[in-house]
Amino acid sequence: MVTIIGAGPIGLACGIALKKHGIEFRIIDKGCLVNSIYQYPVNMTFFSTADRLEIGDIPFISHNVKPTRREALEYYRRVSAYYELPIQLYEKVSSIDGVEGNFEVKTDKGVYKSDHVIISSGFYSDPHLMNIPGEDLPKVKHYYDEPHPYAFQKILIIGAGNSGVDVALETFRCGSDVTMAIRDSEIKKTVKYWVKPDIENRIKDGDIKAYFNTQIIQIKEKSVVLETTGGEVEIENDFVLAMTGYEPDFSLLEHAGVRFGDDQYRTPVYNEATMESNVKGIYLAGVVCGGLHTSKWFIENSRFHGESIAEAITKKS
Numbered sequence: 589m590v591t592i593i594g595a596g597p598i599g600l601a602c603g604i605a606l607k608k609h610g611i612e613f614r615i616i617d618k619g620c621l622v623n624s625i626y627q628y629p630v631n632m633t634f635f636s637t638a639d640r641l642e643i644g645d646i647p648f649i650s651h652n653v654k655p656t657r658r659e660a661l662e663y664y665r666r667v668s669a670y671y672e673l674p675i676q677l678y679e680k681v682s683s684i685d686g687v688e689g690n691f692e693v694k695t696d697k698g699v700y701k702s703d704h705v706i707i708s709s710g711f712y713s714d715p716h717l718m719n720i721p722g723e724d725l726p727k728v729k730h731y732y733d734e735p736h737p738y739a740f741q742k743i744l745i746i747g748a749g750n751s752g753v754d755v756a757l758e759t760f761r762c763g764s765d766v767t768m769a770i771r772d773s774e775i776k777k778t779v780k781y782w783v784k785p786d787i788e789n790r791i792k793d794g795d796i797k798a799y800f801n802t803q804i805i806q807i808k809e810k811s812v813v814l815e816t817t818g819g820e821v822e823i824e825n826d827f828v829l830a831m832t833g834y835e836p837d838f839s840l841l842e843h844a845g846v847r848f849g850d851d852q853y854r855t856p857v858y859n860e861a862t863m864e865s866n867v868k869g870i871y872l873a874g875v876v877c878g879g880l881h882t883s884k885w886f887i888e889n890s891r892f893h894g895e896s897i898a899e900a901i902t903k904k905s
Contacts, residue, residue: 589613590901591693591700593681593840594708596622597664597887598874601643602706602894603673609898611905615673616695618680622664624712625657629754630734632657635780640888643667684844688869704901705844708873708893711836711882718746718832722807728828735762742824743767744812746804747831748775753787755829760796767797767823769804769814778883836876844870853881862900863893871897 590606592599595617606613620626634641638648638655646667650659668675676697683694684705691702715730717723732751735758745756748770760766768791775787790796799816806813812825838854846865847857856879857866864871873893878884 589700589702590704590706591616591691591702592706592708593617593693594710594874594876595675595677596624596708596710596874597641597643598710598890598893599706599708600664600668600673601891602708602873602897603675604644604667604671605894605898606901607671607673609902611898611901613674614700615675616679616681616693616700617675617677618713620677621668621675622661624710625660625664627712627731628657629732629751629758630657631758632754634660635750636886636888638663641891643891644671646670681840684840684870691869704869704871706871706873706894706897707841707844707846707876709837709840709876711875712834714835714837715830716833716835718804718830720804720806723830725807725809725828727809727826728807728830730830730832732829732831735759735764738827738829739763741765741826744769744823744825744828745831746828747833748772748779749831749833750776750779750783751833752831753779753783755831756796757783757787757790759829760790767825768799769802769812770798770800771803773800833882835880835882838879841865841876846870846872848879851879853879855879855881861896863897864900871900873897 590613592602592615595615603615633654633656638650642648644667648663679695679697681695685692689703691705693700693702732755738759739762743759743764743766745752745768756766756768791798801817803815805815811822814821845867849855858872874890875885
């Protein structure tokens with residue numbers, strides 16, 4: 589029996605690979621099916637084309653070249669149903685103990701015996717905090733769903749990556765008074781090519797205000813204090829949408845004994861051929877393999893991890 593932790597696209601792909609190899613398994617997730625995609629903004633469009641998000645040899649047909657969040661949710665539901673994957677949702681894993689062939693995976697609903705464990709928990713559950721005064725105020729949001737709640741409000745967007753730019757444009761077009769606080773001297777070069785000219789023109793025309801080379805010093809009830817190239821600036825503010833990125837929950841890996849490299853990204857130690865960690869019988873798949881380097885692994889380039897793991901487990905058997 590194999591326990592897969594995480595019912596995202598990569599966790600599902602691992603389950604499909606195990607099923608094709610005749611290996612018994614279960615998939616456990618603390619949230620809903622493909623919870624990370626569900627957490628994306630309602631109107632989000634993927635950067636990738638549909639074919640690069642496919643798993644299990646099931647075609648992903650979308651209305652446009654770039655699929656939407658809604659289409660992706662439907663697709664992964666359909667794949668899960670087709671393969672009849674044994675998925676246990678809204679069940680949080682708290683620990684992994686034991687050794688290969690005799691692991692105990694403990695959740696808030698039970699304890700499961702497992703010969704092997706695959707950790708495919710992603711990184712979207714924990715926001716990358718700024719650790720500044722006022723970050724815990726109710727008006728500060730690290731997750732964004734849709735623009736309507738922020739209509740006619742003074743919004744500060746922190747970040748100039750894809751998420752920050754999408755949020756800025758959506759809230760602006762919904763009637764928000766939008767200001768961006770950007771740590772660097774320009775919009776990130778990695779922003780989607782069909783969006784980048786739009787945000788740059790909105791800033792140039794003054795529709796969206798932007799402070800470049802800027803840090804946030806403090807968030808107050810009705811304002812935000814910024815450290816700009818011209819000194820401190822305090823601006824009126826109703827909501828702060830902090831698109832500062834996300835990071836994996838390292839606690840489960842640490843408890844299980846998985847080691848990390850000495851690099852700045854806290855990259856977990858694993859065999860690139862088999863995806864097995866330094867702990868025999870515990871495998872890593874998907875974004876979690878990159879540690880804090882969350883832009884290294886995506887659905888597109890990690891959806892094949894499951895096959896490598898299935899082959900490794902089959903050889904051991």
